[in-house]
Amino acid sequence: MSFPDEKIVLLSHLAVNQQATIKRFIIEGDDYERLEEMGLTPGEKVTVVRYAPLGDPIEIKIRGYLLSLRKEEADQIEVTLLP
Amino acid sequence: MPPVSVNSPLKKESIIRTIVLAGNPNSGKTTLFNAFTKLRQKVGNYPGVTVEKKSGTLVLAGDRVVNVIDLPGTYSLAVRSPDEQIARDVLLGHLPDTPRPDMVVCVVDAGNLERNLYLVSQIQDLGLPMIIALNMMDEVERQGREINIKKLSQHLGVPVVPTTANQNKGVEELKQLIAQGAPADYKREWKMAPDIEEEVEHLVRLLMQHDGMNRYEAFSESLILMSLGPKLKNDSKSNPLKRFFKEELICQINVVQDRLRTKGLRARTAAIEARYDWIKWILKDCVTEKNRKGPDITEKIDRVLTHKFWGWAFFLGVMGLMFYIIFTIATYPMDWIDTAFGKLGNWINAVMPPGDLRDLLVNGIIAGVGGVVVFLPQILILFFFIGLLQDTGYMARAAFIMDRVMNKVGLHGKSFIPLLSSFACAIPGIMSARTIESPKDRLVTILVAPLMSCSARLPVYGIMIAVMMPLASGWQKAGIMLAMYVTGIVGACLMAWFFKRTLLRSQKPVFIMELPPYRWPSWKTVAINMWERSRLFLKRAGTIILAMSVVLWALMTYPKHPGMDEGMALKSSFAGQAGTIMEPFIKPLGYDWRIGIGLIGSFAAREIFVSTMSIVFNLGKEAREQTLRDAFQNATWPDGQPLFTPLVCLSLMIFYVFALQCASTVAVVYRETNSWRWPVFQFMYMAVLAYLAALVVYQGGHYFFL
Numbered sequence: 001m002s003f004p005d006e007k008i009v010l011l012s013h014l015a016v017n018q019q020a021t022i023k024r025f026i027i028e029g030d031d032y033e034r035l036e037e038m039g040l041t042p043g044e045k046v047t048v049v050r051y052a053p054l055g056d057p058i059e060i061k062i063r064g065y066l067l068s069l070r071k072e073e074a075d076q077i078e079v080t081l082l083p
Numbered sequence: 084m085p086p087v088s089v090n091s092p093l094k095k096e097s098i099i100r101t102i103v104l105a106g107n108p109n110s111g112k113t114t115l116f117n118a119f120t121k122l123r124q125k126v127g128n129y130p131g132v133t134v135e136k137k138s139g140t141l142v143l144a145g146d147r148v149v150n151v152i153d154l155p156g157t158y159s160l161a162v163r164s165p166d167e168q169i170a171r172d173v174l175l176g177h178l179p180d181t182p183r184p185d186m187v188v189c190v191v192d193a194g195n196l197e198r199n200l201y202l203v204s205q206i207q208d209l210g211l212p213m214i215i216a217l218n219m220m221d222e223v224e225r226q227g228r229e230i231n232i233k234k235l236s237q238h239l240g241v242p243v244v245p246t247t248a249n250q251n252k253g254v255e256e257l258k259q260l261i262a263q264g265a266p267a268d269y270k271r272e273w274k275m276a277p278d279i280e281e282e283v284e285h286l287v288r289l290l291m292q293h294d295g296m297n298r299y300e301a302f303s304e305s306l307i308l309m310s311l312g313p314k315l316k317n318d319s320k321s322n323p324l325k326r327f328f329k330e331e332l333i334c335q336i337n338v339v340q341d342r343l344r345t346k347g348l349r350a351r352t353a354a355i356e357a358r359y360d361w362i363k364w365i366l367k368d369c370v371t372e373k374n375r376k377g378p379d380i381t382e383k384i385d386r387v388l389t390h391k392f393w394g395w396a397f398f399l400g401v402m403g404l405m406f407y408i409i410f411t412i413a414t415y416p417m418d419w420i421d422t423a424f425g426k427l428g429n430w431i432n433a434v435m436p437p438g439d440l441r442d443l444l445v446n447g448i449i450a451g452v453g454g455v456v457v458f459l460p461q462i463l464i465l466f467f468f469i470g471l472l473q474d475t476g477y478m479a480r481a482a483f484i485m486d487r488v489m490n491k492v493g494l495h496g497k498s499f500i501p502l503l504s505s506f507a508c509a510i511p512g513i514m515s516a517r518t519i520e521s522p523k524d525r526l527v528t529i530l531v532a533p534l535m536s537c538s539a540r541l542p543v544y545g546i547m548i549a550v551m552m553p554l555a556s557g558w559q560k561a562g563i564m565l566a567m568y569v570t571g572i573v574g575a576c577l578m579a580w581f582f583k584r585t586l587l588r589s590q591k592p593v594f595i596m597e598l599p600p601y602r603w604p605s606w607k608t609v610a611i612n613m614w615e616r617s618r619l620f621l622k623r624a625g626t627i628i629l630a631m632s633v634v635l636w637a638l639m640t641y642p643k644h645p646g647m648d649e650g651m652a653l654k655s656s657f658a659g660q661a662g663t664i665m666e667p668f669i670k671p672l673g674y675d676w677r678i679g680i681g682l683i684g685s686f687a688a689r690e691i692f693v694s695t696m697s698i699v700f701n702l703g704k705e706a707r708e709q710t711l712r713d714a715f716q717n718a719t720w721p722d723g724q725p726l727f728t729p730l731v732c733l734s735l736m737i738f739y740v741f742a743l744q745c746a747s748t749v750a751v752v753y754r755e756t757n758s759w760r761w762p763v764f765q766f767m768y769m770a771v772l773a774y775l776a777a778l779v780v781y782q783g784g785h786y787f788f789l
Contacts, residue, residue: 028349028351030163031593032593033161033310033351033352033355034159034161034163034593034595035593035595036352036355036356037158037159037161037201037355038158038198038595038597039197039198039201039359041352041355041356041359042356044359049385050385050389052389052483052484052486052487053389053390053391053394053395053484054484054487054488055487056486056487056490057483057486057487057496057594059389059483059598063195063197063198064195064196064197064198065195065197065198065597066381066597066598066599066600067595067596067597067598068479068483068486068594068595068596068597068598069593069594069595069596070486070490070593070594073593073594073595
């Protein structure tokens with residue numbers, strides 16, 4: 001499904017507390033399958049909770065728990081902004 | 084897909100002999116394991132891998148004894164890490180000396196149900212009788228959430244017991260259920276796209292026919308094969324028939340994946356998504372959100388502890404406190420231990436007739452083992468802090484704020500605490516590297532940890548600085564000391580970077596780390612952890628240290644020449660001869676044979692350098708530092724040139740910064756990596772590094788300044 005006014009950004013570009021849903025992984029592979037296993041499946045709601053004091057990694061909330069990942073990984077995940 | 088056949092492995096009258104505890108990290112699995120087994124625990128390694136094997140016994144009503152295996156905490160069974168591979172092999176009964184479990188107790192964090200149930204669903208595929216311990220129920224209540232246990236149990240098709248393991252709640256109910264046994268009539272409720280289901284069924288039949296797997300195992304294996312695909316390796320050692328079959332299987336899987344791809348279906352992640360959809364559907368029916376009582380504590384604490392300023396302040400404060408306690412409070416028990424070993428030696432000296440045996444006992448075993456045991460208070464304190472940081476959830480935050488820094492040298496945020504601990508003692512540092520999941524990152528951390536200047540180097544630095552600049556002010560001395568620490572840190576960073584580029588090169592693993600909610604530490608868990616770690620250290624390293632002490636003693640005692648004074652006897656001993664033989668090699672560093680003996684002696688533990696040098700200079704073992712300093716300052720080469728020039732002192736300190744002169748560390752690395760390859764490699768690389776660095780300092784210093 002794709003709507004014309006759908007806004008797609010990278011997870012690493014999401015502002016703190018902005019709501020979004022996972023759209024897709026740009027690269028497919030073992031590492032990203034691991035992220036899916038941790039609950040980052042397409043369609044799932046995600047928010048960025050905070051950035052680490054030095055700017056990297058980032059902390060996200062997914063399926064009700066907190067997970068941290070590096071920006072370079074978040075660069076590979078597209079999300080759809082929720083209004 | 085036809086319904087899964089029900090061939091329950093559990094008959095009514097069958098007896099549960101072995102259970103396994105499975106669950107996510109941070110689910111309270113260890114606490115439950117401790118509640119089950121009390122102190123009846125055994126810790127070892129699974130054969131051939133570095134995964135820790137924890138097992139124990141549970142006593143049920145009527146004195147029935149059940150084996151309990153605590154699986155490594157994993158998020159998945161998809162066999163991407165050694166931990167996951169072991170967990171899967173144990174569940175399937177594939178490991179030679181581990182019996183196939185009769186039942187799985189799956190520990191689930193009730194506050195994090197959605198992700199925790201993912202592993203539950205994977206374990207269910209294996210068709211084992213299962214009980215769910217729905218743990219951390221106290222947190223759920225605090226969060227104002229209500230879980231309908233009965234419905235959850237119905238949906239999952241297994242008994243669910245609410246527990247709060249750290250308050251011992253629900254543990255008895257679990258025990259009763261284990262005694263009763265549970266049925267294993269599991270029916271898979273989640274489904275993938277019909278086309279994928281069809282292909283999986285095809286693989287299942289293939290595996291059942293050729294590998295003789297049962298339906299459960301074949302299904303679980305098929306899903307893994309679908310996600311691995313082309314990466315599946317053919318084992319060249321297996322017999323030709325098996326090899327042929329494996330090749331055929333790889334072929335088939337590639338065909339299946341291609342077929343699905345042309346239909347626009349992603350086979351690799353289909354099962355993950357189907358499982359999560361199913362879990363979401365169940366939770367919608369079982370969980371009601373109400374008003375939370377009070378604020379989200381974790382969010383509140385995190386706002387401070389990951390703050391740009393307060394986060395660092397707290398971090399530095401905690402680390403500072405840890406080191407303050409290690410270097411102040413720990414000195415008291417260390418003195419007691421030292422005195423106790425000294426008294427024991429004196430007592431043996433008094434009651435035993437003089438001779439080789441007495442000498443071996445007093446100067447070999449007691450002095451050698453005492454020199455290591457004396458560090459036990461420091462090691463205990465470090466394990467206390469590490470356990471506390473782990474149990475409260477702060478460890479993950481420390482890794483979160485430090486990751487950027489560690490990433491620069493190719494390491495993980497989680498490498499920070501092991502490296503920091505190594506400033507007190509490399510042993511707890513190396514043992515705590517277990518929290519690093521990626522095996523290569525863990526190995527690099529272990530390899531560079533002893534480059535951090537540990538407290539055993541302090542006496543050596545102390546005497547050398549005193550000899551080097553007897554008139555310097557406290558600040559100047561502290562400056563030199565600090566320079567040694569910095570040299571070690573820089574060396575560790577460079578070597579970590581180098582190892583990550585060369586021999587432990589890996590495609591960058593994804594850094595994903597859960598930030599668990601803050602929790603009150605379970606003092607029992609922390610205490611048991613401290614006890615376990617130090618016991619392991621004493622037991623595993625102890626035998627090696629004992630052997631090393633005896634060997635070193637023999638080297639420094641034999642062959643005997645009656646009538647010689649202590650110094651001459653040492654010179655003509657094997658160690659002395661080795662020192663003399665070594666002289667041409669260490670002369671470029673500015674050392675003579677006497678320093679050579681000191682270097683050999685300090686392999687048992689670095690601080691033994693001081694007492695060995697006292698013997699070499701005929702001062703007796705208990706020489707005061709000042710006496711030794713004067714002796715060093717008056718020491719000369721045969722041609723009258725002073726031996727301990729400032730440059731030699733510096734070169735010697737640099738040597739101690741880099742060299743792995745610690746039998747205990749070698750023993751612990753052997754245990755942690757499960758082979759002699761890495762400790763030997765580590766010893767060699769650090770020896771080369773120490774030699775080269777000392778050479779550069781001494782020769783460079785000569786060239787430029789003298």
